Amino acid sequence: MTRLFGTNGIRGIVNQEMNNELALGIGKAWGTYLKQTITRPKLAIGTDARLSNSMLKYAITAGLLSTGCDVIDVGLVPTPTLQYTIKEKKFDSGVIITASHNPPQFNGIKGAASDGTEFSKDVEEAIEKIYFSRQYSLATWRDVGTYSSWDGAIDSYIKGILSTVDVTLIKKQKFHVVLDCGNGAGSLVAPILLRKLGCEVTELYCEPDGRFPGHNSEPIPENLTTLLKTVHEAGASFGIAQDGDADRAIFVDENGTYIWGDKSLSLVGKYITGKKKGGVVVTPVTTSTCFEDVIRENGGSVIYTKVGSPVVARVMKEKNAVFGGEENGGLIFPEFQYCRDSAMSLAKILEILAKEKRSLSELIAEIPSYEMYKTKIACPNDKKERVMDLVVEQVKGNKDVTNIDRTDGVKLYVKGGWVLMRPSGTEPIFRLFVEAKEKQRAEQLVTTYKNLVESFLQHV
Ligand code: MG
Secondary structure: OOOOOEOOEEEEEEOOOEOHHHHHHHHHHHHHHHHOOOOOOEEEEEEOOOOOHHHHHHHHHHHHHHOOOEEEEEEEOOHHHHHHHHHHOOOOEEEEEOOOOOOOOEEEEEEEOOOOOEOOHHHHHHHHHHHHHOOOOOOOOOOOOOEEEOOOHHHHHHHHHHOOOOHHHHHHHOOEEEEEOOOOHHHHOHHHHHHHOOOEEEEEOOOOOOOOOOOOOOOOHHHOHHHHHHHHHHOOOEEEEEOOOOOOEEEEOOOOOEEOHHHHHHHHHHHHHHHHOOEEEEEEOOOOHHHHHHHHHOOEEEEEEOOOHHHHHHHHHHHOOOEEEOOOOOEEEOOOEEEEOHHHHHHHHHHHHHHHOOOHHHHHHOOOOOEEEEEEEEOOHHHHHHHHHHHHHHHOOOOOEEEEEOOOOEEEEEOOEEEEEEEOOOOOEEEEEEEEOOHHHHHHHHHHHHHHHHHHHOOO
């Protein structure tokens, strides 16, 4: 079956693959799906700051209303704000119109279940099936859904965050934070949250603007040059950048040094497992070993999952995990909600700094460092399975390989590191991830495994 949903919802270029007809059809399919088990489903809908948001929001809303669902519009909000609203206000489901960190010409549709978690693959597939079959259950004229709006989502979400951290302690420290919302949806929450936490705030690109005039909305170092410079020059406590829909956060230390997501994930994981004296944490197989190192030191354990935040969140819930997240700045705090949340990450970093009374650079320096390499290997989609099987056969009995893990692609634990080959779901490539303590060893592993895959490719 053709797939519409990717790792994080449906994405595409506006008025090309992401158009009103698609949104309308998805709305009808979604409503039909919900009506299989709920008589009168109630959904929340929200958007990020993109220019095509109203267009897609009203198209999908029309589809939902036609099947007899009631839709409550919460307006322009970060993705985690919508997810929190669904859970707190007991909606049956939620729709967010967002393309996260993608370039401005993109937009997307993402779904959440009644507990606020992102849709699982099963639900997405069920909706897709209805969409492609066009077997919609439309309501009679009497039962068409109602549309209304509610403007309390941001307030209630900020209150929720403040109730989970030590506000008094944070306020005392009078932190100075440089905040880069990248003209995204985070602009509506993070400045308010920081002031409520007694911080002095230097704002960069904190006006929502779907053209992203400040910089591209992926929080990678090359997009954050102004933030890095400003933190250092202003003598601020630290800096933070959010992606377009504010589920992910990247931090910058007081010297203006970019902190990779693995390190911030580890810092928070270390703090939480330290406080709880252990516990289960969850992360995808791509995360650096530095995370496992700090968790184990505190008596905790790590469960590795496939890549994708919906999977991480679900496993966290199942295993009653104390913390989890991804190496791209997507941190999940189960005491608040089971989804990535940049504002909650910000509040937690402030609490850590306030408790530890040390600078962010000092705390990050205590997290172990590894050399990680990421590269791509071209491979036709129909050969991916066979190539992975051949790699597994080849390394069996190899003394250098201590464990073979098939959670997502092939992960080989080797002496002093690991090698992960992951077939891309969208492109004819493998992503090769290699990590080792020593640079030389990591480079050697990249060469060895790249050559191995390429030699198999000539024969399959
Ligand atoms: Mg995002």
